[in-house]
Amino acid sequence: MTEPKTPDVAAxxxxxxxxxxxxxxxxxxxxxxxVAGVNPSTVSRxxxxxxxxxxxxxxxxxxxxxxxxxxxxxFARALPTGRTSTFGLIVADITNPTFFDIIRGAETxxxxxxxxxxxxxxxxxxxTELTAAxxxxxxxxxxxxxxxxxxxxxxxxxxxxxxxxxxxxxVDGVPCVVPDVDKGISEAVxxxxxxxxxxxxxVAGPPQSWMSARRWDGVQAAxxxxxxxxxxxxxxxxxxxxGRQVARDVRASGATAVLxxxxxxxxxxxxxxxxxxxxVPDQISIVGFDDIFGADFTxxxxxxxxxxxxxxxxxxxxxxxxxxQGRGEGAETLRVETELVLRGSSGRLLPAx
Amino acid sequence: MTEPKTPDVAAxxxxxxxxxxxxxxxxxxxxxxxVAGVNPSTVSRxxxxxxxxxxxxxxxxxxxxxxxxxxxxxFARALPTGRTSTFGLIVADITNPTFFDIIRGAETxxxxxxxxxxxxxxxxxxxTELTAAxxxxxxxxxxxxxxxxxxxxxxxxxxxxxxxxxxxxxVDGVPCVVPDVDKGISEAVxxxxxxxxxxxxxVAGPPQSWMSARRWDGVQAAxxxxxxxxxxxxxxxxxxxxGRQVARDVRASGATAVLxxxxxxxxxxxxxxxxxxxxVPDQISIVGFDDIFGADFTxxxxxxxxxxxxxxxxxxxxxxxxxxQGRGEGAETLRVETELVLRGSSGRLLPAx
DNA sequence: CAATTGATGGCAACCGGTTGACAAAGCTCC
DNA sequence: GGAGCTTTGTCAACCGGTTGCCATCAATTG
Numbered sequence: 001m002t003e004p005k006t007p008d009v010a011a012x013x014x015x016x017x018x019x020x021x022x023x024x025x026x027x028x029x030x031x032x033x034x035v036a037g038v039n040p041s042t043v044s045r046x047x048x049x050x051x052x053x054x055x056x057x058x059x060x061x062x063x064x065x066x067x068x069x070x071x072x073x074x075f076a077r078a079l080p081t082g083r084t085s086t087f088g089l090i091v092a093d094i095t096n097p098t099f100f101d102i103i104r105g106a107e108t109x110x111x112x113x114x115x116x117x118x119x120x121x122x123x124x125x126x127x128t129e130l131t132a133a134x135x136x137x138x139x140x141x142x143x144x145x146x147x148x149x150x151x152x153x154x155x156x157x158x159x160x161x162x163x164x165x166x167x168x169x170x171v172d173g174v175p176c177v178v179p180d181v182d183k184g185i186s187e188a189v190x191x192x193x194x195x196x197x198x199x200x201x202x203v204a205g206p207p208q209s210w211m212s213a214r215r216w217d218g219v220q221a222a223x224x225x226x227x228x229x230x231x232x233x234x235x236x237x238x239x240x241x242x243g244r245q246v247a248r249d250v251r252a253s254g255a256t257a258v259l260x261x262x263x264x265x266x267x268x269x270x271x272x273x274x275x276x277x278x279x280v281p282d283q284i285s286i287v288g289f290d291d292i293f294g295a296d297f298t299x300x301x302x303x304x305x306x307x308x309x310x311x312x313x314x315x316x317x318x319x320x321x322x323x324x325q326g327r328g329e330g331a332e333t334l335r336v337e338t339e340l341v342l343r344g345s346s347g348r349l350l351p352a353x
Numbered sequence: 354m355t356e357p358k359t360p361d362v363a364a365x366x367x368x369x370x371x372x373x374x375x376x377x378x379x380x381x382x383x384x385x386x387x388v389a390g391v392n393p394s395t396v397s398r399x400x401x402x403x404x405x406x407x408x409x410x411x412x413x414x415x416x417x418x419x420x421x422x423x424x425x426x427x428f429a430r431a432l433p434t435g436r437t438s439t440f441g442l443i444v445a446d447i448t449n450p451t452f453f454d455i456i457r458g459a460e461t462x463x464x465x466x467x468x469x470x471x472x473x474x475x476x477x478x479x480x481t482e483l484t485a486a487x488x489x490x491x492x493x494x495x496x497x498x499x500x501x502x503x504x505x506x507x508x509x510x511x512x513x514x515x516x517x518x519x520x521x522x523x524v525d526g527v528p529c530v531v532p533d534v535d536k537g538i539s540e541a542v543x544x545x546x547x548x549x550x551x552x553x554x555x556v557a558g559p560p561q562s563w564m565s566a567r568r569w570d571g572v573q574a575a576x577x578x579x580x581x582x583x584x585x586x587x588x589x590x591x592x593x594x595x596g597r598q599v600a601r602d603v604r605a606s607g608a609t610a611v612l613x614x615x616x617x618x619x620x621x622x623x624x625x626x627x628x629x630x631x632x633v634p635d636q637i638s639i640v641g642f643d644d645i646f647g648a649d650f651t652x653x654x655x656x657x658x659x660x661x662x663x664x665x666x667x668x669x670x671x672x673x674x675x676x677x678q679g680r681g682e683g684a685e686t687l688r689v690e691t692e693l694v695l696r697g698s699s700g701r702l703l704p705a706x
Numbered sequence: 707c708a709a710t711t712g713a714t715g716g717c718a719a720c721c722g723g724t725t726g727a728c729a730a731a732g733c734t735c736c
Numbered sequence: 737g738g739a740g741c742t743t744t745g746t747c748a749a750c751c752g753g754t755t756g757c758c759a760t761c762a763a764t765t766g
Contacts, residue, residue, distance in 0.1 A: 028721095028722055029722070030722075030723095040722090040723080041723090041724075041725080044722095044723055044724060044725085045724090045725090047723095048723090048724080049724095049725095072722090072723075073722055073723070075721085075722080076721070076722030076723045076724090077722080077723055077724080079721090079722080079723075079724090080722095080724050080725080081723085081724065081725095
């Protein structure tokens, strides 16, 4: 049944492949066609073009397919069509828990809609990122870039080739999913103001991060509104360690409340301050960004401006898949809300003891 | 140059594909052959079989390929060969941070060796897992199963088809990567014994988890060695929430030290105990497993038996790729060491106040 | 100098599913 | 009963590499 069509080569069996395709799992539409007594192309149509063949033939073919437990060969399908039912997700840093939820959201949506997720990381390097993106482009139907580091033009160039969705950054002409930071930030700043704080520090993230710039803008605006002083501090890297390192600057700044570019910085900062005997939140209030996994493990648990990361991931995937399946608009930007998650690391400012 | 070979169909242009392959990025070996003045098959050989063509022709072809900035079409290659330069990783639960490091390790190794990682999750369901595995089998060269929930026979069945590597479980006849828990556990138990504890509770994980069983075995053995009492408690699910729920049982058990199946349980348990006014570690010592991201965010930071998860991921990927590239042995098991990470959640037992 | 050998490139079949063109069959309607 | 239209299935080309077999040609050897 499944013998090769060229009987002559069968004479030289060749090396026995340990994991050959000689199992029972490799029925083709030709096999089905033979069993059902129709032409292979009819089988193809029955299996992919709904309604193109008569109900009777349809059933015949489906039965045969089931009997042979047929599964399409994705490569054979991808070759002529270009469709792969696969999309790529490139994250700046797999180490960073911010992306965990994004990955999860994207993966879940992919599975639900019968797509497969392919994952890559750029190690925070624009060059690596572009390389990975190019490589992926060949094998996927579309691409999601989470917090991309490459410049806008490169992103648009990729988007010209296949659908691309960007997370955590706005790029003209490309569909994006961005948390709208204003609501969360203004909630946070108002809460700090209400607790008697007068001077707020913002610990910035990587210089090339679009989102860091947005957050600093938002903090400035909100502070102006609430008539608070805002100072900006720089971090070396957006990690727990970076947070520890910036503690000195924070104390020197004289601010009684700190917002950090992300939760990792906040956690590191809090650890270092507490180690130095500073009581959080009595002496300094700390507010992070993102509400990553583990943000509530700390003592006190971290107050943070939550970005719905899972929603970002699934939203981006949905946007992309809609685009792929032709029911997408164009380059629309999906805005998701941020909100303040009030926990223990921020609160009333007590008079210095 | 790149016009279709059937000029008649060009008369009916068809719908303009927004993301067609009409860009400049789709040179084929035929284009190269034309430029270099050789046969397509020669191009194919030059590009994949080292030394099969003369150095002169090789150069000619490589230049032409570079000029056209050619990239192989992975599908066209996969179709006749079955090779895809891709492997799959199925994790029980993307939500669970245990897998983050595993994913990262596997992804890094994949990239280094020019493979692509495809990710899927099974949502802790054996059925979903098997479905995902089957689906993947069609598109990957090999598979890594991290903490699989399906039974041994199904794993072996998959392994018969293509190379499979299992993480966090031992399956006869299949290469595995398992943390050797004994060292870490005995360190942990000895430390507890030295601190005056006499009764230790173990909070178990999912009943079908191989690793949970191993850890319980290890705890029993170590306790016997150190002449401690060991009691086993059950958790509803291996999460922070599950840890909270088991707090009542822990207190009722009379144990002064607890080892939990994983860090999430430990963290939840600690939160709940602290909320009830129990002082950790003065009244109860808590030891987790895995040393996941965030295990040191808690106050006190969590003592835990570290499994080198990243190493598991990269080790499994290496094992798999070696197998794929023919330099693997057979079903060898890679054992990685565990070690006690002593932090603040365990320590000397103070006399009850 | 002829014969043997090895290196090199070309030919053509093949992987498995897709799709435009077309023909046969079925159906309606006058 | 036949013209005209719609359904349904077949044919064959095609996607882009891979590879066994063979022809060619140059190099080596007796």
